Amino acid sequence: MKESFSDTLRAVLYSLLLHGFLVLLIALGLWWTTESRVVVMPGPIIEASLVGPTAAPKPTSRKARAKPVPPKPAATPPPQEAQPKPDTAPPPEPPKQDLIEQQRVAAIAEQKAEDAKKEQEEKRQREQILLEQEKQEAERQKQLEEVRKQLADAEKKKNLEKERLKQLQDKRLADQAEADRKRMEQLMEQESKEAQTGAGGQDNDLTARYAAAIQAAVTQNWNRPESIPPGLRCTLHIVQIPGGDVISANVSSPCNADGASRLSIEQAVMRAAPLPYQGFEKVFNREINLNFKYDGQE
Template identity: 40%
Template sequence: MFLGLWWTRTNAPLSAAGPVIEADLVDPDALSAPMRRALDAPAKAPPEPRPVEDAVPPPQPTPEARPQDAPVPPQPQAQEPIPVPDAREQERVERDADAARRAAREQEEKRRQEQVDLTRRERQEAAEKQQRLAQQQFADKLKKIRAEREKAARAADLAEQKLKQLADARTRSTADAATPSDSAASPPPGNNGVDPDLAARYAAALQDAILRNWTRPDTVPLGQRCRITIRQLPGGEVIDAKVAASCPYDELGQRSVEAAVLKAQPLPYAGFEAVFQRTLYLNFEAQDR
């Protein structure tokens, strides 16, 4: 029975995993000579695997210590240690440095103050020089005016002497020829024979003549009056002119008015003989022409 069962069992075909391997039978004699030599050559051993190199580089040899070349020769002896400064000495040095800085600041401030003083002195000297120049110019102008006035006064005195001599000669020649009618002649009654209208016109003519020869200084206000005493000869020749003490003009204004009177001579005379006076008092009014 056992043999019958074993005999009757069917064998299941075996299957290997993977692809099917096919093989061809080749007669060695049919191969070529190179192929037979390759098949006869012993098989080569497979190459041994290369060991994996460690990432850490192998230790390098330590270089031999050699003395370095120095640009200066080595010191024969060791350098002495640097002394540590004393605290008191350090404080003294700092105090001296502070004192030096303060002295420098004081010196700089002194220099600046001297420069300021020098500039102030230069400006003051320039102002004083300008003032002296103006005073000198004024003195020169005043001197010139006085010289002209003295010259005019001398000329007036000379003319007055000549007129007096002529008048004395005329008086002597006509003394004996005087008639009663001449001695009886008298000015018209009222105001001592003076025409007020004529006197006003005479004063206006004098004012106009003086204004034409006068340049008003800036220090004299318009409309301000100044009383002038004028001594003159018949014909309008001026002997001298002098402002009254009550004249409100300054020194320059007073001298300019006196000079204008001298320049205006001969003063108006023709037509004003009736109101002519050798010593004349005129209220001059400051005006611009």
């Protein structure tokens, strides 16, 4: 683990404080041991006097040294109890290994504190990120709801428009059918008037029977679709040759039948060939317009 400059400076300050404390302890110990004390010997005061010549002795030789006169032994004082000497030894210096261990423990504690602080900061940042994500998710859900609502409104409007168009189309078809029906009625009324007043010098009764015979022949050969309701009215244009053989048959307007129904009528004409001819030679025409109708009865 790499120590920072602040850690090194802190360790040096701790070391200086410890050495200063040790020097202070040593100074106090020396001051305590050098304090002067007056030793008082118990007992009476002894007076002594010299015995013998008082003159100074002659010098014997320069080389001879004067022997010191040993003093008389003084009275031996009574023994005193030994007083304990003050402990002047300085306290042992703590080993450097303990100082290093303390520094290491302090560095570990400081690193743990920094790690805990860093972890708390990271936790706070994670919580902030989660809060922002939840806020963004809520905003996104709100936008999705608005889009779904707009799509639902558009779909509803589209369905309403389709329904309106369908109603208009149904109404248009109904109007067209009603117009075809009216034209058919007018055509039939006109043919009825012509039958009553004569048609080009022909026998009106024979013409009517000829049309009824062709109608019956076509109806007998008609494979009527089940979807055709009663009230069908169509103009059938037939091209034939003498003898009743059919060259072509086409359904033309006015006609209130659909395409499949019109095709079935044309096929019925071709299957009915040859059409009725004998007995109707007088009113025979190569091209005839037959008013084909179906009222629900075969």
